[in-house]
Amino acid sequence: MSPPDIELISVKNLHKSFGVTKVLRGLNFTVRSGQIHALLGGNGAGKSTMIRIITGGIRKDDGEITFSSSNAAEPKIAVVHQELALLPDLSVAENIALVHAASGRSIVRPRQQAEIAHAALSLIDPQLAARDLHLKASELSMHEGQIVEIARALSTGAEVLLLDEPTANLTAGETERLFLVLRRLVREKNIGIVFVSHRMKEIRQLCDVCTIIRDGLTAVDAAPLSTLTDSEIVHQMGQPAHRDEQRKRRNITTAEGSIMLKGPTGDVLVRKGQILGLAGAPAGPSQLIALLNGTGRASRWSIAAEGWPSHPLSPRQAIDLGIGYVSGDRHTKGVLAQLPIVDNVLASRRIRERRYWVHGEERNECMELVQRLKLKAGSIWDLPGTLSGGNQQKLLVARWLAMPLKLVVFEEPTRGVDIGTKRDIYGLIRTMAEQGTTVVWWSTENVELLELCDEILAFDTEGHAKGLLPPDRFNEDALADLTGMAA
Ligand SMILES: Nc1ncnc2c1ncn2[C@@H]1O[C@H](COP(=O)(O)OP(=O)(O)OP(=O)(O)O)[C@@H](O)[C@H]1O
Numbered sequence: 217m218s219p220p221d222i223e224l225i226s227v228k229n230l231h232k233s234f235g236v237t238k239v240l241r242g243l244n245f246t247v248r249s250g251q252i253h254a255l256l257g258g259n260g261a262g263k264s265t266m267i268r269i270i271t272g273g274i275r276k277d278d279g280e281i282t283f284s285s286s287n288a289a290e291p292k293i294a295v296v297h298q299e300l301a302l303l304p305d306l307s308v309a310e311n312i313a314l315v316h317a318a319s320g321r322s323i324v325r326p327r328q329q330a331e332i333a334h335a336a337l338s339l340i341d342p343q344l345a346a347r348d349l350h351l352k353a354s355e356l357s358m359h360e361g362q363i364v365e366i367a368r369a370l371s372t373g374a375e376v377l378l379l380d381e382p383t384a385n386l387t388a389g390e391t392e393r394l395f396l397v398l399r400r401l402v403r404e405k406n407i408g409i410v411f412v413s414h415r416m417k418e419i420r421q422l423c424d425v426c427t428i429i430r431d432g433l434t435a436v437d438a439a440p441l442s443t444l445t446d447s448e449i450v451h452q453m454g455q456p457a458h459r460d461e462q463r464k465r466r467n468i469t470t471a472e473g474s475i476m477l478k479g480p481t482g483d484v485l486v487r488k489g490q491i492l493g494l495a496g497a498p499a500g501p502s503q504l505i506a507l508l509n510g511t512g513r514a515s516r517w518s519i520a521a522e523g524w525p526s527h528p529l530s531p532r533q534a535i536d537l538g539i540g541y542v543s544g545d546r547h548t549k550g551v552l553a554q555l556p557i558v559d560n561v562l563a564s565r566r567i568r569e570r571r572y573w574v575h576g577e578e579r580n581e582c583m584e585l586v587q588r589l590k591l592k593a594g595s596i597w598d599l600p601g602t603l604s605g606g607n608q609q610k611l612l613v614a615r616w617l618a619m620p621l622k623l624v625v626f627e628e629p630t631r632g633v634d635i636g637t638k639r640d641i642y643g644l645i646r647t648m649a650e651q652g653t654t655v656v657w658w659s660t661e662n663v664e665l666l667e668l669c670d671e672i673l674a675f676d677t678e679g680h681a682k683g684l685l686p687p688d689r690f691n692e693d694a695l696a697d698l699t700g701m702a703a
């Protein structure tokens with residue numbers, strides 16, 4: 217007997233405005249059991265807003281939301297929000313057990329907490345499950361925090377899972393494991409899943425149907441993914457079609473301005489204007505990145521180059537040397553939440569030039585950057601908290617486009633950025649490189665590295681550098697082999 221097909225959540229004619237900005241203007245959306253539903257739309261389309269309305273975080277202006285379930289009660293819903301929401305002072309075990317306690321169990325003892333957390337984490341990350349789960353959440357890396365949140369949601373036994381860009385911080389191997397678990401839950405428990413992502417490859421791997429939000433309305437309503445091509449999806453999102461340009465391979469040979477990165481297992485020569493990709497789980501790349509951004513005094517990597525110290529001693533010194541850094545953790549290490557967009561964009565220039573005022577010229581420059589990155593904001597005087605996730609990310613990238621640099625380090629700069637704007641960011645970074653800035657780029661999205669880089673340094677899951685991949689060996693399988701992760 218086939219499992220019952222239930223309409224678990226039905227959203228009809230949903231309206232929501234923030235001030236004068238109308239975000240949702242009559243949106244329809246349905247979550248059915250036994251299905252993985254991709255929720256798509258450009259940055260600022262209103263995906264997270266709809267999820268926050270469904271889960272009660274914010275209020276709708278108008279419209280109807282109905283919930284139904286096989287056992288008459290409302291379906292239990294678990295959500296992974298786009299921005300991490302662990303309680304920093306509670307332990308990993310407490311953070312996970314919390315939702316179990318909230319769902320009816322009165323007291324959960326520490327032993328039980330650890331058991332619940334262990335079982336939850338074992339679902340997707342046995343290594344993390346084996347760690348001391350009394351560790352505080354604030355001691356986790358962002359990437360581990362993401363896994364804890366996902367594990368927590370998966371372990372609640374919910375009938376509906378709402379996952380708002382859960383894979384944005386995960387490596388290819390972790391994503392693959394997550395997908396296996398999600399598929400199994402749908403098959404065995406007949407749950408309904410909503411999955412938000414800007415990574416087309418993942419969407420195709422995982423999802424059955426897709427809904428696309430455009431201009432606050434439902435442009436595509438639960439269409440089977442097999443009936444849409446990638447370019448139709450991009451078009452329905454209201455984004456310009458992307459031309460598949462053949463990447464011009466550059467052959468940079470000048471030695472002037474080169475930097476030698478000396479590592480524990482070998483040296484890497486990076487030439488001026490070259491784009492060096494870093495592939496693999498964060499453990500390896502983070503050591504090298506820390507060296508470059510001035511937080512890695514004790515890093516096992518060092519620099520050997522004319523006029524450069526072997527280890528920049530502080531972020532300030534790194535900036536003074538002409539090194540820019542876009543942190544992958546926009547939440548705690550990037551966005552200046554208390555300052556308006558304009559100050560966020562001009563922050564690094566101010567540090568470098570020690571200037572603290574905005575005059576007309578700067579304001580125009582900020583406006584220009586905002587337009588180049590299609591940063592969707594009410595005004596440059598708004599606070600970053602009013603921006604969607606992808607637009608906050610663009611803010612961090614904009615910050616370093618406003619000044620000349622010798623070298624720039626990007627940690628997942630396109631995390632959460634929509635497909636159309638990703639191309640714009642690639643273009644801007646390529647231009648920076650062509651103008652002589654050396655680029656070091658870490659990404660967990662291997663396809664992105666293969667598209668953009670001149671050479672790729674791969675790290676295995678233990679954090680060891682496994683060698684440099686030249687362009688003639690660029691392919692997904694080679695990279696998957698070296699990083700020890702599925703392509
Ligand atoms: N608290 C708020 N105040 C003002 N505007 C807001 C607020 N929250 C969201 N917005 C605006 O609502 C719009 C939709 O944002 P939302 O976060 O839902 O987008 P999204 O589709 O999730 O985008 P992304 O892919 O970038 O995450 C954006 O233009 C955003 O600036």
Ligand SMILES: [Mg+2]
Pocket residue numbers: 263264265298380604605606
């Ligand atoms: Mg969002």
